[in-house]
Structure formats: C-alpha cells, structure tokens
Amino acid sequence: MAGLHPIEVFPERPWSPLQSSQLNQDDVTKIIHQALWLEVSLTPKPGLVDCLSNGAHRDMDIAVFLASIEAIVPWFGLFFQCGQHSILASNERVLAELRPIGKACEQAMFQATRGINCHKGGIFALGLLCCALGRLGARQIEITQQSICRQVSAFCHGLVQRELQANPSPQTVGEHLYQCYGLSGARGEAERGFDTVRRFALPVWQTGIKQHRPLKEVMLHSLLSLMAYNQDTNLVSRGGMSGLRFVQHSAQRLLRMSWTDQHLWELDRRMIERNLSPGGSADLLAICYVLSLFPSGCDVEIKSVD
Ligand SMILES: CC(C)(COP(=O)(O)OP(=O)(O)OC[C@H]1O[C@@H](n2cnc3c(N)ncnc32)[C@H](O[C@H]2O[C@H](COP(=O)(O)OP(=O)(O)OP(=O)(O)O)[C@@H](O)[C@H]2O)[C@@H]1O)[C@@H](O)C(=O)NCCC(=O)NCCS
Numbered sequence: 001m002a003g004l005h006p007i008e009v010f011p012e013r014p015w016s017p018l019q020s021s022q023l024n025q026d027d028v029t030k031i032i033h034q035a036l037w038l039e040v041s042l043t044p045k046p047g048l049v050d051c052l053s054n055g056a057h058r059d060m061d062i063a064v065f066l067a068s069i070e071a072i073v074p075w076f077g078l079f080f081q082c083g084q085h086s087i088l089a090s091n092e093r094v095l096a097e098l099r100p101i102g103k104a105c106e107q108a109m110f111q112a113t114r115g116i117n118c119h120k121g122g123i124f125a126l127g128l129l130c131c132a133l134g135r136l137g138a139r140q141i142e143i144t145q146q147s148i149c150r151q152v153s154a155f156c157h158g159l160v161q162r163e164l165q166a167n168p169s170p171q172t173v174g175e176h177l178y179q180c181y182g183l184s185g186a187r188g189e190a191e192r193g194f195d196t197v198r199r200f201a202l203p204v205w206q207t208g209i210k211q212h213r214p215l216k217e218v219m220l221h222s223l224l225s226l227m228a229y230n231q232d233t234n235l236v237s238r239g240g241m242s243g244l245r246f247v248q249h250s251a252q253r254l255l256r257m258s259w260t261d262q263h264l265w266e267l268d269r270r271m272i273e274r275n276l277s278p279g280g281s282a283d284l285l286a287i288c289y290v291l292s293l294f295p296s297g298c299d300v301e302i303k304s305v306d
C-alpha cells in the first residue's frame, strides 16, 4: 500500500479502555482494531508480514492484511454481544453459538482477501476473548487478565478432547498435526487460558512498560518470547518439528542477548529461506496486547451455570 512506512513511533502508552462496567461494543471493536493494526505494523517481525517484508509469504503483504482487518473487526462486536447475552447459558453452549459467527467472520476475511488466510487463528482466539469480555461484564465480574483467561478456558473446556483426540477423520492442518505430533495448536492454547501468553509474553510486556521502554521494543521482545516457547502449528506445517525447533532456539538465543533490529532482519532472512512463518505467535501477540490493557487481577473462580 503506497506510503506505508515502518511504524517507528508507537503510542507511548497503550490505549486503556473504560472501566469494565462501562466497556461497550464500540470499545471492543476499537481495541481489536488497534491490536491487529499494531501487530501487522510492528517491524521487523521475523518470518511474518510487516511494513517492509512479506516474511515467508508469497500470497500476502500488508495491504492484504489491512483489508482482512477492515473486514473482520466489526465481527468482534458480535462476539462481545454473544457474551453479553450468554449470562444464563452454559460455557459449552456459548462456544457452540460462537462457532457459526466465527465461521461467518472467516468468510468475510476470505472475501476481502480473495481467499487468503490472514487471521483464521486470530479470529478464533480474539473472538473467544471478546466473548469473555461480554460475559464477564454482564455478570458484573471484574474484568482482569486472570478472569478473561479463565473464562476463555471455561468456554473451551474439553475442546481438545472433542475435536482433536476423538477425531476419526482429521480435515484441517491443525487436526492433522495433532494426529502426527500431538500438537493442540490454537485450541489447546485457548483451552489452557492462553497460558503461553501469560507465562512468557505478559511478564516481559509488563516489565517493559514499567521501565517506560518504547511500545515497539516491548512488542518485539514479547513476540520473541512467544516464538521461543509457543508450539506454533504454522511452523510445523511449513517446516516440520525441525522448523519449530529452529525458530524456538533462534528466539531463545536472541532473548539471552541485547538484540537489535539487525538481528531480527537476519532471522527474518533465515526463516524466509526455510519458509517459516510463526503466524500463531503473531496472533498471540495481539492477544497479549489486549490483555495488557486490563489489570492482572487475582485468581477469580468463574462461577459457571453448567
Ligand atoms: C479452532 C480453529 C481456528 C482451528 O483451526 P485448525 O484446525 O487449522 O487448527 P490450528 O492449526 O491449531 O490453528 C489454526 C490457526 O491458529 C493459529 N495458531 C497456530 N498455532 C497456534 C498456537 N500454538 N497458539 C495460537 N494460535 C495458533 C495459526 O493462525 C495464524 O496463522 C495463519 C497465517 O499463517 P499461514 O502459514 O499463512 O497459514 P495458512 O494460510 O494456513 O498456510 P499457507 O497456505 O499460507 O501455507 C492465520 O490463520 C493466523 O491467524 C493457525 O493457522 C478452527 O477450527 C475454527 O474453529 N475456526 C472458526 C473460528 C471460530 O470458531 N471463531 C469464533 C470464536 S470460537
């Protein structure tokens, strides 16, 4: 897209939403728009699409991603609304109601991108998160990182067993990779309440913000932390387990040093050579951004109506 340049100056302080009791549909779509826009604009991201590189992708660039973002963002208000109206429904019932909305959102993405998959995983993860925001607010439970993640985990309770372990005929990449390697991908991450984000990315993020580091640096460090430990099925589908290990070890090595953009460009080059793109970690970076806008909170027991 003409005139797009690396975002050198990110907002110094992330945009903070209203108090949870006032969070509305517009707030949610603004937050998701900002999360997706910051993620794709962050530059340089090894193997991924950004302002200056298409990463390991022949079929998409930042223009396609921005078209995808514009097409899918309105749907997150519907995910939020689904949560708001779910106050008496069981967690499993809520997931069943979310899926068709998610599939319709995927179709809106494919229509806007002429069939290119930019955000399938992001629609799933962020859709669950927005639904959790709606349900917690409607139930007047304080919205914190902990309560959001526990609610997402409650929505997805048993999902890996139902859709991966007990699946006699795998159809998708993720379903096949579970059969081959036991990797639960996006489903497992959601069922564990985004534990990779909570254990590896959020602590790094919060330390960086406390130290008043630039948001771009905070996001890149958090992305490296995700790449270092996330069991990203994109990497396995593109480069097998050796591809996943290459990226994890490379990111772990960078985390042990004072990395610079040059180190990231070099890793970008080596990942492109190997056709490796950590799309799952890119999605979790957007999740990390949204969670960072809320207080961490104590461990809140989600009272389910199940
Ligand atoms: C629940 C589904 C989304 C599961 O889909 P699937 O069965 O395919 O399972 P996964 O492989 O586990 O995940 C699909 C996408 O999720 C991202 N992902 C991968 N690993 C992880 C992880 N460990 N943690 C979190 N997220 C993960 C990843 O998505 C991103 O990468 C895609 C772009 O990369 P690319 O390599 O280009 O991908 P392709 O186009 O497929 O490859 P090429 O053809 O280019 O080579 C993009 O999707 C990013 O988002 C995985 O790809 C699904 O079954 C489902 O239910 N969908 C409906 C949505 C829904 O229900 N939403 C409502 C809320 S419930």
Ligand SMILES: Nc1ncnc2[nH]cnc12
Residues within 6 Å of the ligand: 039, 040, 047, 048, 049, 050, 055, 118, 119, 122, 277, 278, 279, 280, 282, 283
């Ligand atoms: N920036 C990005 N590049 C490639 N795949 C992605 N999936 C989510 N964000 C992505």
